[in-house]
Amino acid sequence: MPAYATNMRLKFPILALTLEIITIILFSVFVVYDDGEKHDGHGDHGNSNTVIMYPMTSTKHDVHVMIFIGFGFLMTFLKRYGFSSVGLNLLLAAFALQWGLLMQGLWHLDADGKIRVDVFKMINADFSTATVLISFGAVLGKTSPVQLLIMTILEITIFGINEHLVANVLGANDVGASMIIHAFGAYFGLAVARVLYRPALRDHENNGSVYHSDLFAMIGTVFLWMFWPSFNSAIANPGADQLMAVTNTYFSLAACVLSAYAISSLVEHKGKLDMVHIQNATLAGGVAVGTCADMNIGPFGAMLIGFVAGIISTLGFKFLSPILASHLGIQDTCGVHNLHGMPGILGGIAGIVAVAMGKKNGSAAMQACALASSLGFALVGGAITGLIMKLPFWGQPPDQNCFDDSIYWEVPEEEEAEESLAHGEHSTNKAEA
Amino acid sequence: MPAYATNMRLKFPILALTLEIITIILFSVFVVYDDGEKHDGHGDHGNSNTVIMYPMTSTKHDVHVMIFIGFGFLMTFLKRYGFSSVGLNLLLAAFALQWGLLMQGLWHLDADGKIRVDVFKMINADFSTATVLISFGAVLGKTSPVQLLIMTILEITIFGINEHLVANVLGANDVGASMIIHAFGAYFGLAVARVLYRPALRDHENNGSVYHSDLFAMIGTVFLWMFWPSFNSAIANPGADQLMAVTNTYFSLAACVLSAYAISSLVEHKGKLDMVHIQNATLAGGVAVGTCADMNIGPFGAMLIGFVAGIISTLGFKFLSPILASHLGIQDTCGVHNLHGMPGILGGIAGIVAVAMGKKNGSAAMQACALASSLGFALVGGAITGLIMKLPFWGQPPDQNCFDDSIYWEVPEEEEAEESLAHGEHSTNKAEA
């Protein structure tokens, strides 16, 4: 077994501890509590008003649940990769929210050179985390924890630049982040996946689900689906705008479910539903309505967007993903192109159209620039990041160990099969006693 | 294989897409955002005041979690029907909340003929959804997605009529909806199940659980249990009434757990606990205290109701359900009669008594009429709906394919058992390399 390269015993602990210690030092220099008073020398769109702190706290929790339960369990669909999916999701998210707070905060320092942590900044930190987790989906099963930590550092840094450009320089609308999170995260991850392409992974025997792993994934799907209105409304203006963002997302998602189910049945063998579509395409409505969420597009406008997103996403899984894998060398484990990529672009375009139609103050040209900027940073940044991740000493798993927890995790033996076959009882004494 | 009748490839997509397109058109005509101003020509018990929007948003999330996670996972207890349970739950709920918003809204149009979507209306839409999901439990495993969509349309329409009658015409109290949701949904579903009765389904080999499916179901149980206080208090008057509803439900549920566990042990083989009782009867206290939740019955009064509900529900599972199945031809897959039916009636009766004792303003006679109306609409509406569902072209599964996902879903092979048996031992190579 290739223990020489993939043994994480030194490189992973050293990297993780070093990163955390650096982060703690940076926090000691830059980060202070929010004391409720104004310190902003320049435009900070944060708001530490305690009157609105509580609803934001509730929203923060919803976003938190999406990040840690939603993304984490959505990726447990693989038959032998559940520990990594939910476990590495926790690791990357826990680091990303610290790093994201720094990378976003550095663009919005208060007059005294400090970053004041309030609920708004914590939500934004969760947002930057989402970007990384989307990209994680594209490379799931094919990368080591060390590679993923490196991706996290670079992606969040680049995300911070693009987000600053889109929100502050271009002044574009993207309240639900169709462009700056979903499209960015997807194409960043796809660029990484393209650079890391390995032909031998095609039709890998472990790149599939089993019955219960698909049920675990549905925990992720349903939590994402339920709390997406909070995601898209989290940084909307409180009051009518925020309620509009909730309403639009709610109905876009509902319409998306119907179209995703219908198309799944239409394109599958004997009209059967496919769990991959249900787990993912039912969420495309939340992605696609993101940019327009706080625009006056009408509930039926939101439903149309969701309806189309569900169709595009399901068709993408069925017809486009296989082509990307076989012709373009893009192996997209979770199909993030279908859930976040195309719906993210759809959301960006819908935003351009809606702004052009006067549904929200803004410039359609700036909206288009924001979409282009997000795609450009994602593709270039992802390609560079992929090249760095491809360096041979980060412990990338060999082909035959991909999509398999046991290369990086202590995995208990599956008693159901083995034990009953062998009738020899070797329990794995995990708990020390 | 009976592909002729159960193939969903055309009938399901056409129905789903048609329903969604009709819904979008109806939304474009009737539904607008709530702008926080008053447009109500007549008595709307909604409230778009932004001061109370935030706590309602939090409550809405809790109800949402109950609908999508709670009901969805509660029904995953069947060994081979988890995809359908959580997946069709999502499909039906996503359609039902759109349809419910229309069907309830049409009774409360604003002066300009519009339905203004606010958080209150979204909660009510979730409520109508609950009714369908309860009935779904009675027919779980024996119906096609097409049949279920038809049931959803009809049931929500009838629910809207009964709800209008109970709340607006009779003026009855039913804050936690023991009568209009729980009893209605249960007896509607039981009437459908009676019409669809099939003797061959008795002792069906797939109508049972496996170890991990019972654990998935407990996810549903616990989320329902935790958030039930929000369900029962969601439309209570803010302030003391709402806190009373939370308090009553909280303690009713707590007392119900103790009695359900005790009776489960008392009636089972060697005093063992039965997962079916634990998954369901522990929730009966939430159902039974619903009508009285905002009445001044005292915490111990709520506990007494919960205590009794836990006993009745457990005994129902043990003794009554087998009789219903064998003597009355009512095959109640999830035992909704024990969780929602009898506790719902108990709740209605408790409401009559409490109003008669002056615990809340109202008329005991109107309370009794509300209970009778809910049962009547449920039984008649359910029977008619069942007859429509029984038409031979909706793709109902043949007896031998009931309680089995694989008739409507692509199901991955169970490698753990099959593969390792077939190929000797390479499959569980998951353990330590």
Add this chain to the structure above:
Amino acid sequence: MPAYATNMRLKFPILALTLEIITIILFSVFVVYDDGEKHDGHGDHGNSNTVIMYPMTSTKHDVHVMIFIGFGFLMTFLKRYGFSSVGLNLLLAAFALQWGLLMQGLWHLDADGKIRVDVFKMINADFSTATVLISFGAVLGKTSPVQLLIMTILEITIFGINEHLVANVLGANDVGASMIIHAFGAYFGLAVARVLYRPALRDHENNGSVYHSDLFAMIGTVFLWMFWPSFNSAIANPGADQLMAVTNTYFSLAACVLSAYAISSLVEHKGKLDMVHIQNATLAGGVAVGTCADMNIGPFGAMLIGFVAGIISTLGFKFLSPILASHLGIQDTCGVHNLHGMPGILGGIAGIVAVAMGKKNGSAAMQACALASSLGFALVGGAITGLIMKLPFWGQPPDQNCFDDSIYWEVPEEEEAEESLAHGEHSTNKAEA
């Protein structure tokens, strides 16, 4: 089969029903609704102000999720003990929150001799529940439901005394309850475990996990991780103090994840990660920052505490737990010493240091007394409770049936393994049809 002693058929139902009936009677005497007015003759730190009721309601829900989903699923890691973990967790918690409300309320009666239930008191009831569930982790798999109910009564009573002493007599700070819940619950449970020591349980074949049971446990871990900021801030002063408690806990937990993963990889075979560490040690930062959560220690101070806690906890699982089991006769099934015990003491010490450094008003000596009191009551109370639980008529499971649901639960046959081996289909017809 040892049906003679472990048959719960009479002793469990009688105990459960009796306890619930006594509780209902006590509620009828003492407990009334909170009506929003002041009735406090003496110092009650409760607050029934409806302005702050809503955020507290949200916090209460988070704590509720931690208690019922978090603790419940965290303990499902054992391969054959999932029903008991999540099921008995529900039973004990449902009883404990009723009993806890009484035991805590008796120390804070209003002038008219009543306990007024408000959201604050419900949170405190959940808190006392947490203590029992921590101790449950130490004795998981080795005790009967009857023994556990007895433990619940005694532990909550003793907890109420210590909490009153620490908070009201000593006036010590312990906002996140590192001392009075975590250290107390852990050492109470360890004392019980020591008294119930059984040498034959060493290397028990069922004391281990399987793949999917570890994934169920991660549901618990992630929900605990996400909502811990609510736990530590629930009873903090609203406003800046509460935001500080949220912020400190949030970053302590994030830093803790990195150090726990790093140390897990460093100490394990070939640098692999161990699920036991990930499920537990990632949470140690929440425990350890508890006492200091509302103190002005700076975000980086909180991160340092979390960083150290993650290291100590992981090392404890790896090196200390085996020694406790083999040399001291302390079999700690869930490793609560590593998750709650040592991090709780660390939290207490951090509190002493922080108060001594003036990070919060208070007396370092009183903080030290609070820690000593919590440990003293835990060890003495746990030992006495253990002796009572050791009496031979409570139905303790025989050695060979430990860590196995089937002694107290109807368990469906595992079709995956058995059925396919035997090719005989005897499904367990649990649902009546």
